[in-house]
Amino acid sequence: MSTLKYAFAIGSAFTILTACQPEVEEQSSSSRYLYVATGACNNGFGITTYTGTNASNVIFRLNAESGQYEGRIADFSTVADAPATPVSVTDFDDDYLLALIEHGTLRRVEKIEKKLSGERTTFYNNTSATAPIGALTGVLKSIIKVSDGYLISKTTAIEKLNTSLTRVPGTGTASWVATPGGVCATANINFNSLTTYPTTGNASGYNIVYTHSAGASNATTNRIGVINGLTGWNGTTGCVSNQSTVAAAATPVAAVYMKNHHRLVVAYAGTNTTPQNSLYTYAIDEAATSNVISDAFKGYDDPNVIFAASAMYYDEETSSLYVAGGAAIATNLTTGNTVYKIEKFTYDATTKLFTRVGSLPFYAGNIETRCISSMFVGN
Numbered sequence: 380m381s382t383l384k385y386a387f388a389i390g391s392a393f394t395i396l397t398a399c400q401p402e403v404e405e406q407s408s409s410s411r412y413l414y415v416a417t418g419a420c421n422n423g424f425g426i427t428t429y430t431g432t433n434a435s436n437v438i439f440r441l442n443a444e445s446g447q448y449e450g451r452i453a454d455f456s457t458v459a460d461a462p463a464t465p466v467s468v469t470d471f472d473d474d475y476l477l478a479l480i481e482h483g484t485l486r487r488v489e490k491i492e493k494k495l496s497g498e499r500t501t502f503y504n505n506t507s508a509t510a511p512i513g514a515l516t517g518v519l520k521s522i523i524k525v526s527d528g529y530l531i532s533k534t535t536a537i538e539k540l541n542t543s544l545t546r547v548p549g550t551g552t553a554s555w556v557a558t559p560g561g562v563c564a565t566a567n568i569n570f571n572s573l574t575t576y577p578t579t580g581n582a583s584g585y586n587i588v589y590t591h592s593a594g595a596s597n598a599t600t601n602r603i604g605v606i607n608g609l610t611g612w613n614g615t616t617g618c619v620s621n622q623s624t625v626a627a628a629a630t631p632v633a634a635v636y637m638k639n640h641h642r643l644v645v646a647y648a649g650t651n652t653t654p655q656n657s658l659y660t661y662a663i664d665e666a667a668t669s670n671v672i673s674d675a676f677k678g679y680d681d682p683n684v685i686f687a688a689s690a691m692y693y694d695e696e697t698s699s700l701y702v703a704g705g706a707a708i709a710t711n712l713t714t715g716n717t718v719y720k721i722e723k724f725t726y727d728a729t730t731k732l733f734t735r736v737g738s739l740p741f742y743a744g745n746i747e748t749r750c751i752s753s754m755f756v757g758n
Contacts, residue, residue, distance in 0.1 A: 418464035420752040423630030423648030431464030450495040514538035532570040550614035563618035566591040581609035596628035633691040652682035703751035718744035
């Protein structure tokens with residue numbers, strides 16, 4: 380195929396991809412957006428979903444209030460990038476976001492301008508297993524920004540980079556959190572997602588919450604863990620709390636912390652409709668050094684609205700919860716190219732219940748939403 384024909388074919392494919400969702404002018408009436416990454420993701424035990432080779436592998440943004448499609452920020456689906464897949468995105472500052480890219484030996488964190496087809500630069504890409512050891516030595520899962528740097532979860536560990544992008548080990552040369560013991564001993568081989576909550580129990584001012592699954596219907600391995608934000612796992616201490624799942628086959632796929640309500644939200648997913656596919660909230664004593672997770676409460680349970688959740692984000696400014704998941708109840712979401720959708724919820728602190736905003740999905744999804752791996756709200 381000639382270069383011209385190849386370029387035309389690629390251009391035609393992109394036109395089809397976005398035909399039903401025209402890009403809007405760069406200056407929108409809203410200054411706040413929901414940034415959405417689509418790539419390899421986790422939907423819980425028994426759910427077949429997209430991998431890096433058949434996912435949409437793009438980053439786009441929506442109007443955070445209306446759900447209007449604003450345009451594509453970055454495209455990793457091109458031949459040059461394959462099989463790069465954006466597994467997680469997080470806010471960096473007013474002008475940029477960070478994207479965690481799973482790509483074998485080319486794993487990296489990219490710094491991407493918050494513009495349509497924004498400028499992309501490599502922020503961090505050390506994958507070395509020898510000194511100086513890199514943070515990207517395993518299959519990447521998620522990235523979040525914290526007050527003293529960045530946390531990156533891999534299948535078997537959680538890495539920490541300080542603000543100078545220097546890797547911070549937990550003990551010796553080990554990861555910041557690697558095979559934690561104590562009450563975390565049964566949940567230390569598959570760190571799916573990360574969030575934090577504020578605490579006065581250590582000098583860092585935060586603790587780390589991770590969701591964990593081991594690819595099985597097992598209440599011992601499907602759990603939520605809490606790690607001391609100041610020490611990580613130092614080889615003997617650092618795991619401060621652990622919580623079992625709501626059902627053996629219910630996989631905790633994502634967690635966020637509602638600071639204004641002092642509640643942890645966990646999205647569960649699985650093959651059965653209920654209670655595996657539900658939203659639960661938990662109380663955590665922010666002042667205690669033990670930081671016990673308690674008061675499990677089912678806040679939402681309708682598999683026709685949330686099934687096979689894959690990502691979640693809580694917007695503190697508007698007290699809105701965004702949840703992404705499969706747009707059809709099916710154990711194999713790749714059959715028929717099932718797209719993912721986004722739902723938006725409000726929270727009632729008195730009843731501890733979530734209410735769906737509207738009677739239709741916040742964003743119904745399309746060929747770009749296979750599968751929604753990560754989201755955040757920013758300007």
